[in-house]
Amino acid sequence: MIGQRDRAQAFTLEGFIASIVLLVAVLFALQAVVIAPTTGGLADRTTQAQLQQEAQDALSVASQDSQDDNLSATVLNWDTDGEDEAGFTDANEPAAPGQGERTYSPEGFADQSQLGKILEERFSDDGWSYNVELVYADEDGDEFESTYLMYQGSAPSDAFTASHTVTLYNNSEMANGDAVENDTTYPIPETDTTSDRIYNLVEVRVILW
Amino acid sequence: MSRRHSDRSRDRSSRERTVSVSLADRGQTTQDFAVGIGVFLLTIAFVFTYVPSFATPYESSVGGAETAQADRIADRIVENTTDTEMPNEIDGGEYRDTYADVPPSDLVEAVGLRASEDDDVTFDRVNITIESFEDGPEADWSGGQSHDNQTAASSARIVTVDDSDEPDINCDPACRLVVRVW
Numbered sequence: 587m588i589g590q591r592d593r594a595q596a597f598t599l600e601g602f603i604a605s606i607v608l609l610v611a612v613l614f615a616l617q618a619v620v621i622a623p624t625t626g627g628l629a630d631r632t633t634q635a636q637l638q639q640e641a642q643d644a645l646s647v648a649s650q651d652s653q654d655d656n657l658s659a660t661v662l663n664w665d666t667d668g669e670d671e672a673g674f675t676d677a678n679e680p681a682a683p684g685q686g687e688r689t690y691s692p693e694g695f696a697d698q699s700q701l702g703k704i705l706e707e708r709f710s711d712d713g714w715s716y717n718v719e720l721v722y723a724d725e726d727g728d729e730f731e732s733t734y735l736m737y738q739g740s741a742p743s744d745a746f747t748a749s750h751t752v753t754l755y756n757n758s759e760m761a762n763g764d765a766v767e768n769d770t771t772y773p774i775p776e777t778d779t780t781s782d783r784i785y786n787l788v789e790v791r792v793i794l795w
Numbered sequence: 796m797s798r799r800h801s802d803r804s805r806d807r808s809s810r811e812r813t814v815s816v817s818l819a820d821r822g823q824t825t826q827d828f829a830v831g832i833g834v835f836l837l838t839i840a841f842v843f844t845y846v847p848s849f850a851t852p853y854e855s856s857v858g859g860a861e862t863a864q865a866d867r868i869a870d871r872i873v874e875n876t877t878d879t880e881m882p883n884e885i886d887g888g889e890y891r892d893t894y895a896d897v898p899p900s901d902l903v904e905a906v907g908l909r910a911s912e913d914d915d916v917t918f919d920r921v922n923i924t925i926e927s928f929e930d931g932p933e934a935d936w937s938g939g940q941s942h943d944n945q946t947a948a949s950s951a952r953i954v955t956v957d958d959s960d961e962p963d964i965n966c967d968p969a970c971r972l973v974v975r976v977w
Contacts, residue, residue: 601835647883
């Protein structure tokens with residue numbers, strides 16, 4: 587009889603305890619995983635793939651021959667006549683770490699090249715950052731070196747790249763009118779090839795984040 | 796009187812014992828059980844309704860299939876209306892004849908949409924637009940169903956347009972070809 591009376595609050599207590607166990611389990615599960623906008627996976631991967639496609643398209647459009655500030659003209663936009671030491675025309679930003687050539691700001695690059703205009707209107711105006719890197723073979727042709735046309739900082743690990751290769755010929759004209767093979771200040775050297783007409787191959791690489 | 800009282804109280808107590816014996820045994824278990832199970836069920840209901848909503852803001856109603864389809868259509872348009880000499884330069888006349896200047900039902904075959912047998916009911920809706928960087932979307936260069944901010948999978952390509960003898964579009968430095976599928 588006394589034992590029966592002791593049951594008075596047992597069900598309520600049991601209900602509360604079960605609820606607490608359940609809530610603690612949910613809380614624990616929420617603490618254990620990080621829910622970020624990219625957790626679903628789909629959104630992040632598709633936007634990334636699309637932006638990469640657009641960057642690739644930007645390079646393709648910029649390489650069209652009809653433009654007089656197309657990609658190869660941009661690579662050869664070397665100025666030795668200015669007041670400063672030789673560098674890319676009107677590039678006023680400091681060089682990237684470990685590099686000798688001055689770089690462009692997004693606006694400066696847009697003034698100088700088709701690629702810069704597209705990148706600025708599509709990406710810079712929407713808050714994206716990007717580096718434009720030129721990768722080329724060294725004099726012996728067995729290693730690659732690079733210099734930056736634009737440098738906005740070290741790219742994070744989730745950045746993506748698009749690239750387009752431009753061929754420079756020995757008689758390609760630079761912005762100052764000289765043939766590229768006659769200029770000693772130009773950072774891209776003549777590489778060792780089997781052809782005596784080809785000067786070097788330059789990969790224009792856009793790194794976007 | 797006192798005797799009557801004691802008689803009555805004895806009577807009542809003996810009667811009480813017979814009447815309420817089961818209530819006294821069970822204490823308040825009926826109400827107790829109701830409260831206990833109520834609290835528990837409320838918690839279960841709360842957990843089941845609340846937990847899925849944690850992930851909701853990050854879920855999209857657009858599936859991978861639509862995204863892939865938009866990608867494929869954009870790719871196909873760029874592929875089919877460009878000649879090999881100029882990468883990503885769309886032939887304006889061909890683009891408008893095939894995609895923009897036609898009724899939406901003609902796009903069923905042009906871009907491969909799911910539709911009923913005689914093409915009058917389409918199950919996928921598509922909108923194809925060329926947007927100028929400077930001036931935004933151009934009605935003359937837009938085809939398919941009209942898109943009014945519905946949730947849609949989209950895919951974009953950067954192109955230029957060869958627009959001789961076509962309505963003007965300002966593609967300097969470039970335009971965006973945007974395909975939406977929903």
